[in-house]
Amino acid sequence: MDFTLNEEQTAIRQTCREFAEQEIKPVAAEIDATGTFPYPLIRQMGELGLLGLPFPEEYGGAGADFLSYCLAIEEISRGDASIGITMEAHTSLGATPFYLFGSQQQKEQYLTPLARGEQLWSFGLTEPEAGSDSGGTQTRAVLQDGHWLINGSKAFITNAGTAMTGGVTITAVTGCLSNGRNEISNLIVPVGTPGYSIGQPYKKMGWKASDTRPLAFTECLIPEENILGQPGDGFKQFLRILDAGRVAIAALSVGLAQACLDEALSYAQQRRQFGQPISKFQSIQFKLADMDMEIELARLMYYKAAWLQMQGKPYSREASMAKLFASETSKRAADQAVQIHGGYGFMDEYPVSRYWRNVKINEIGEGTSEVQRMVIAKSLGC
Amino acid sequence: MKMFVCIKQVPDPNTAISKLDPATKRLVRSGVSLVLDPGDESTISAAIKLRDKVGNSELVALSMGPASAQEATRRALAMGVDRAILITDPALAGSDAFSTAQVLAAALKKEGADLIFCSTESTDGYTGMVPGGIAEFLGIPQLTFAREITIEGQKAIIKRVIPKGYQTIESTLPAVITIASGSYEAIYPTMKGIMGAKKKTLTQMSLADLGIAATQVGEAGAHERVLSIGKAEARAAGQIIKDDGNAAQQIAEFLQRYQLL
Known part of the structure; x- marks a missing residue:
């Protein structure tokens, strides 16, 4: 190897x-x-x-x-x-x-x-009533006179409302399959399309400098050709998109966890208590060692998932493992980084307080930790 | 116009703690991370800017060093230099500034250069003698501490940084121009530049290619010798002024003593 x-x-x-x-x-x-x-x-x-x-x-x-x-x-x-x-x-x-x-x-x-x-572009999958249950999408699109007529709403959509945003690709129910399930398609809605309204940015706990908004589609008309692939391709398309996205989110979590370790280590080497830098105390050393180990493991897992992707091999299981482990690693790393900083870690002047607010969403966005465990369990044949 | 930028691979000044080998009295280069000299990144940026402004020009990065210096030349290529030349030869180990200038000048002569950019000095050795040496060996003018460069026909005009402002100086071409540190912001390599760097030509040259005998350069041909190395004197403790109501007066007097007020 x-x-x-x-x-x-x-x-x-x-x-x-x-x-x-x-x-x-x-x-x-x-x-x-x-x-x-x-x-x-x-x-x-x-x-x-x-x-x-x-x-x-x-x-x-x-x-x-x-x-x-x-x-x-x-x-x-x-x-x-x-x-x-x-x-x-x-x-x-x-x-x-x-x-x-x-x-x-x-x-x-x-x-x-x-x-x-x-330009930036966004992807609208999550809805107020359809998060982890993305098959339960309620936004509907009906083909009428060469146009898709869209009605529905989306929630928590990143990059949807910046001045650089060109539009959004959304999942919508475009029909009913023979097994009774929804037929899902991915439709392209450029900014400025009549009936497409972009809501005010959410007030968030973290990721505050990113753009996240609710979207509403009311009698929104787009040309028939604004579809990715064929009607009904949407479900398998977004599963494929999410697999790769999860590896990238794992990398994001590793980056954030590494930032936590960088700050914690630097602080521990400078902060003196009982006559010596606190990095000399085993209780602090063990925290730093655990952080370093877990970050390296999380990194290896996203490398492996990315490698499988590049080899054209199946990697859903590994993508979920990478995303799950890295996001939980980043949460533990942020928690320990604040702990090592003590009271200062609770203050906004120190970056670790921001990191602590930023890590939580890693366990939720692009598939919650629970969904990742479902994917892994499914690969075991459960 | 054929432009060259001379570059050097150095121990990473951001991470490496410079160590001197007491036996050879030279900087330890093994076991430390080596990077393109950050000063050279600014010089390359200045050269790229001028190449694009002048138009119809080629910019070549030229370096002398061990085979590992390829990495530094790749960075230059990723930043936007058109091609690179690395002069590498076991006999070059231990070369002083004189030999380095001689070797670089030989390559520049062989290639035919209209304009040669150098940093004022390297971030490791700091001798600052190589650019002047190149100009001397080639018998061409050297313009130093440039903070702005324009080309008009067959003339180079620079604004040269001096303590209280700048001088405007012009010279004929070809010429060597050294860039004043801090005058040009280093550009980042673009992602396309990084992906395309391997497709650009990186030529290796040996001493034989340049017609230079091994005895003229390296340890054998060195004109300078480092006689001794020593530790810098520890700084004396600073003066602490306690504010007894006259602190402002005392600080003013202190500053006046050093002609800072």
Whole structure:
């Protein structure tokens, strides 16, 4: 087995690490405190090619492999999770569906500006009444005179309402299957479509500098060709999108967990109690050692899932394991990082208090930990 | 126009703790992470900017070092340099600034350069002698501490940083230009640049390719010798002024003593 990253993967990771350190970290506290979507940073990331990493150059992408993309997500999230999720939701959920399932014309029209970083795109799956039970989607689309007439709503949609957003791809019920289940299709709704209204941003516990909104579709009309693939393809399409997305979220969690360790270690080496740095106490050392070990394990698991993806092998089980373990690792890491900081960790001046608020959503977004356990159990034949 | 930028791989100044080998009196380069000199990143950025502004030009990165220095040249290629040349030869180990300038100049002569960019000094050795050496060996002008560069026909015009402002200086081409540190912000390699770096040409040259004898360079040909190395003197404790009502006065006097007020 060879765990060595190739030259391009190493260079992408290094560049993202430098970018996170020099450009993201200095503004992370402020954009969190003010809940500001950081347009200059996101545009700069677009110019560097960070918003189109895994797509071919012919569509404006960088032509990097899937692992490179995950490495980039880890490093960017190590700088700030809000920016990490903006990049991840745009790439994995917004742009990837066009790349995987779009027609040639759709790839040129939609994917290219997204991969170039000129536009952001969002994916609308979750609804107020359909979260983990995504088959229970209530948004409906009816084909009428060459148009889809959409009615329904979506919840917690990342990147839906920024000034850079081009539109949203949504899951909608477009019919009924012979087994009585809903026929689900993925429909493309550009911003500005009459009947498509984008709600006010949610007030959130974490990821405050990312854009998350509710969406409403009222007698919303889009042309018949605004569909990805064929009617009824939607369910298997979003399962495929989510598999890859989970690996990227695992990378995001690893980045955040690493940021927790970075801060905890640096603090423990400086903070003196009882006449010596607290890093000299075994109780603190054991916490740091556990964090380091778990982060390395979580990283290995997302590397493996990404490798399977690149080999074209099944990887749903490994994607769920990576996402589940990494998100729970990041929560434990944030918890211990605050504990090591003591009272200071509870103060907003220290980044670990922000990290602690940011980790929780990792266990929920793109499939809760419970859903990941369901996927793993299913692979066992349960 | 054919432009060159001379670059160097150095121990990462952000992570490595510089160590000197007491036997060789040289910087320890093994077991530390090596990177493209951060100063060179700014110089490359300045060169790329000028290449794009002048148009119809080629920018080549030139480096001398062990085979591992390829990584530094790849970074330059990812940043946007068109191709790279690495002069590598076992006989080059232990080269001083004189030999380095001689070898780089030989390659530049062979290639034919209109404009040569160098950082003012490297972030490891800090001799600052290589750019001047190159200009001397090539018999061309050297413009130093540039913070702004324009090309007009066959002339280079620079704004040269001086303590209280800048001088405007022009020279004929070809010329060597050194970049004043802090004048150009280093650009990041783009993701496309990283993915495309391997497709660009990286040529390796040996001393034989340049017609230089092994005895002229390296340890054998060195004109300088490091005689001794020693620890910097520990700083004396600072003066603490307690505010007894006259602190402001005392601080002002202290600053005046050093002509800071």
